[in-house]
Amino acid sequence: MWWNIGIVILTFFSMEVVAWFTHKYIMHGFLWFLHRSHHTHHPHPLERNDLFFVYYGILSTIFVIYGSDNRDYRFWIGIGIGIYGLVYFLIHDVFIHRRLRLFGKTQNTYLKALDIAHKVHHKTTGKNGSESFGMLWVNSKFYKLAKARARSKSN
Numbered sequence: 001m002w003w004n005i006g007i008v009i010l011t012f013f014s015m016e017v018v019a020w021f022t023h024k025y026i027m028h029g030f031l032w033f034l035h036r037s038h039h040t041h042h043p044h045p046l047e048r049n050d051l052f053f054v055y056y057g058i059l060s061t062i063f064v065i066y067g068s069d070n071r072d073y074r075f076w077i078g079i080g081i082g083i084y085g086l087v088y089f090l091i092h093d094v095f096i097h098r099r100l101r102l103f104g105k106t107q108n109t110y111l112k113a114l115d116i117a118h119k120v121h122h123k124t125t126g127k128n129g130s131e132s133f134g135m136l137w138v139n140s141k142f143y144k145l146a147k148a149r150a151r152s153k154s155n
Contacts, residue, residue, distance in 0.1 A: 004076045011080025012087075016136050019088070024133040027052065032127045039125045045099070056085050088135055092118075112146035113138045 027035035027049075038049035063078030093099045095111065096118050106112060117132040117139065124130045132139065 004071070007073055007076035008080040008083065011077045012084050015081060015084035016134055019084075020134040020137070022052070028127055028130060028133075036127075039122060053085065053089070056081060060085060092135060107150075109143060109146050109150065110138065112149070113142040116145050116149075117142040 023035075034048045034051055036049075037047035060078045060081035063074045063081065065078075067074030067076070067078060091114065095106075096115055114136075120142070121130050121132045132142070
């Protein structure tokens with residue numbers, strides 16, 4: 001049991017590295033034609049960029065299916081990818097981009113720092129020049145900005 005929980009946790013955190021690499025070098029690289037939709041304003045509820053979410057959902061499902069008979073390591077890797085996808089959806093699509101209006105304003109410094117980092121990433125609408133490519137890991141400079149903004153609002 002502990003081994004399986006460890007696989008899920010390791011997979012979840014490894015997905016942050018995969019997401020960062022994929023976002024920086026693939027989405028802002030040769031698959032920019034799909035990701036570009038995420039960097040432009042548009043009236044539609046869906047974007048071409050959502051195909052990346054579908055890809056990881058399919059990947060997670062394949063691991064779960066092929067690991068289901070014995071509940072071997074593939075099953076637990078699929079669960080880890082799926083949990084990362086759920087957290088990604090809640091943080092990125094619901095909290096940051098407000099695709100569903102479920103969350104109000106937050107006082108949490110980490111969530112504010114995440115929001116600032118993502119806004120900095122979206123300052124650039126082109127393929128090049130962006131920064132902050134991860135989803136859960138936030139550079140310390142964004143924490144400092146979030147804390148400074150909180151202090152200035154309290155004064």
